[in-house]
Amino acid sequence: MNLAISEFSRSVTAEIYKLKRTPILWISIIGGMTSAIIVFLMFLILIDEFVNFNQTPWAEYYQICHGLLTNFLLVPYIVLASSTIIQAEHNSNAWKYLYALPLNKSSVYFSKMLVTIALIAMALAIFWVASLMGGYIIGYFRPEYEFLDYSAAPFRWLSVIFHTFIASLGVAALQYWFNIRWKNYIIPISIGLLGFIFAVLVVGEDRIALYFPYCYPMHIAEKMDYAKTFDVANPMTMGISKAEWNSLIVFAVFSVIGFYEQKIRNVK
Amino acid sequence: MPSHPFVIQVQDLEFSYTAKQQILNKLNLSVPESSIYGFLGANGAGKSTTIRSILGLLKPQAGKISLFGMEQQSANRMPILRKVGALIEDPSLYKHLSGYDNLKIACKYLNLPTSRIGEVLELVNLEKNSRKISKEYSTGMKQRLGLAIALLPDPDLLILDEPTNGLDPTGIIEIRNILKHLHEQGKTIFLSSHLLSEIEKIATQVGIVKDGKTVFQGAIEDLENLRKKNFAVNIVASNSSEIAGKLNGKYPSKILGSENMQIYLDEREALPVLINDLVTMGARLYEVSPQRDNLEELFIDLTTNQA
Numbered sequence: 273m274n275l276a277i278s279e280f281s282r283s284v285t286a287e288i289y290k291l292k293r294t295p296i297l298w299i300s301i302i303g304g305m306t307s308a309i310i311v312f313l314m315f316l317i318l319i320d321e322f323v324n325f326n327q328t329p330w331a332e333y334y335q336i337c338h339g340l341l342t343n344f345l346l347v348p349y350i351v352l353a354s355s356t357i358i359q360a361e362h363n364s365n366a367w368k369y370l371y372a373l374p375l376n377k378s379s380v381y382f383s384k385m386l387v388t389i390a391l392i393a394m395a396l397a398i399f400w401v402a403s404l405m406g407g408y409i410i411g412y413f414r415p416e417y418e419f420l421d422y423s424a425a426p427f428r429w430l431s432v433i434f435h436t437f438i439a440s441l442g443v444a445a446l447q448y449w450f451n452i453r454w455k456n457y458i459i460p461i462s463i464g465l466l467g468f469i470f471a472v473l474v475v476g477e478d479r480i481a482l483y484f485p486y487c488y489p490m491h492i493a494e495k496m497d498y499a500k501t502f503d504v505a506n507p508m509t510m511g512i513s514k515a516e517w518n519s520l521i522v523f524a525v526f527s528v529i530g531f532y533e534q535k536i537r538n539v540k
Numbered sequence: 541m542p543s544h545p546f547v548i549q550v551q552d553l554e555f556s557y558t559a560k561q562q563i564l565n566k567l568n569l570s571v572p573e574s575s576i577y578g579f580l581g582a583n584g585a586g587k588s589t590t591i592r593s594i595l596g597l598l599k600p601q602a603g604k605i606s607l608f609g610m611e612q613q614s615a616n617r618m619p620i621l622r623k624v625g626a627l628i629e630d631p632s633l634y635k636h637l638s639g640y641d642n643l644k645i646a647c648k649y650l651n652l653p654t655s656r657i658g659e660v661l662e663l664v665n666l667e668k669n670s671r672k673i674s675k676e677y678s679t680g681m682k683q684r685l686g687l688a689i690a691l692l693p694d695p696d697l698l699i700l701d702e703p704t705n706g707l708d709p710t711g712i713i714e715i716r717n718i719l720k721h722l723h724e725q726g727k728t729i730f731l732s733s734h735l736l737s738e739i740e741k742i743a744t745q746v747g748i749v750k751d752g753k754t755v756f757q758g759a760i761e762d763l764e765n766l767r768k769k770n771f772a773v774n775i776v777a778s779n780s781s782e783i784a785g786k787l788n789g790k791y792p793s794k795i796l797g798s799e800n801m802q803i804y805l806d807e808r809e810a811l812p813v814l815i816n817d818l819v820t821m822g823a824r825l826y827e828v829s830p831q832r833d834n835l836e837e838l839f840i841d842l843t844t845n846q847a
Contacts, residue, residue, distance in 0.1 A: 278651070286648040293636050360634065369632030369689075372595045373649050374621035538557075539597035 283383035304398030312406035328422040331502040342493040351464030358451035442485035442522030449530035491515040553603035565752040578743030579732040586752040587732040625695035631686020635675040660688040680711030776827035
């Protein structure tokens with residue numbers, strides 16, 4: 273058991289090392305920050321249309337942040353990030369090398385998956401920090417909107433982002449599998465982007481949205497009552513939603529299918 | 541260390557991707573310990589498929605593969621792979637990283653100290669360029685880096701698939717010298733190539749594969765002896781078909797065209813006797829040309845003409 277853990281952690285460090293000099297780290301950092309800056313500017317320009325007085329302005333602000341994140345950025349980011357990471361192995365002809373090493377195939381498969389998911393988590397964490405800072409900056413320069421008079425509820429906002437992360441694991445596992453499966457990156461990227469466009473169209477329709485993994489992150493935003501969530505006077509009542517459960521099921525099922533397929537595959 | 545007479549033993553190996561196309565057809569190999577085994581075959585003969593099967597990357601439909609006396613199956617996969625270093629066709633390099641970084645990644649996977657990196661870099665003569673991005677390496681340098689990665693765990697068996705492919709003569713000589721050096725250290729080297737001239741300069745054992753079958757296997761000297769017995773002469777005579785009938789039984793022969801035929805002799809010394817016999821038989825000879833006298837011809841013969 274200890275050996276297996278040591279092997280897995282060594283594989284993870286090897287995966288992290290491979291990110292050196294790749295654009296993916298910067299894409300995640302800059303992507304997380306830029307999206308927060310976009311919301312910040314948009315909010316600053318259109319602030320009168322958003323803010324209702326005598327209640328927390330943070331709820332409106334976070335709603336815009338979350339909407340932008342889930343409706344425009346998150347799924348395309350997952351599609352591109354997983355392609356970038358996994359295609360590096362295809363481009364290096366690395367599978368034949370990796371699978372001829374004295375390592376369990378599960379270490380190779382799941383360490384890379386963990387690093388891909390960690391990058392998604394990192395981008396979301398950066399977005400969390402940057403959007404919080406954005407809110408405070410607005411509060412400082414436009415005190416009349418009372419950002420600084422209300423609690424920013426940073427951990428509630430983090431919790432919302434965490435739930436969004438859970439809802440995106442299904443897409444992450446699907447895209448990971450597609451990228452490992454197809455050497456030609458056009459295929460996984462096309463499936464991912466078509467899935468995203470379709471998700472935007474059907475997210476309002478629960479009968480479809482709850483069974484279509486690309487919808488899950490948007491579905492969280494669709495169903496959320498921001499005024500209630502960010503009203504610190506109310507106790508926090510955010511359980512795991514149907515979309516999140518489905519996302520976890522998709523994640524588990526397709527991780528296992530993907531790994532099994534790798535395990536029995538002939539490495540050409 | 542327990543010793544096995546054969547480091548690699550392959551018996552009746554069969555592999556196909558589709559039912560129509562059989563890539564390996566009852567292939568057999570026996571690689572003695574501490575040998576340099578040259579695995580020869582034309583492109584598409586099944587060399588890479590054999591190597592990938594030996595490494596457990598492909599699952600053969602039938603046959604048995606053993607390494608170090610252990611059968612290649614999932615229970616033995618790890619103990620086998622711990623003793624093997626492999627370089628399969630184009631080296632698997634992360635081209636955005638330096639040679640050193642590529643070796644460092646391999647060290648992490650294999651749980652080796654980074655001090656090993658300097659040792660293998662010295663062995664393949666890449667110390668000076670180790671910090672350069674591997675994308676900028678020449679083909680020869682990439683190949684040597686691939687070899688360095690294969691050598692990192694100090695394996696007992698080195699499996700190299702066409703390591704000199706695409707290299708210039710200097711690069712080929714460099715790789716050859718490295719392999720000779722490793723052989724002197726007692727390592728078993730299994731090396732595939734489609735160039736006999738390359739194998740005969742270095743190998744102690746040879747296996748020749750054609751259409752997924754082993755057509756020759758033995759020491760390099762055995763191949764030399766076989767060559768002596770396979771001395772071919774091309775004959776051009778206006779009445780060649782008539783002569784072919786008369787030759788029947790005395791000399792093995794093959795009709796190549798209306799006036800051309802090929803006759804096989806055990807050795808070069810039998811040629812004057814043959815010419816004498818042909819004249820006696822009434823052959824109107826225009827040309828008698830012994831075939832180029834080297835292993836290359838035999839190799840082509842073994843891999844193209846054998847039924």
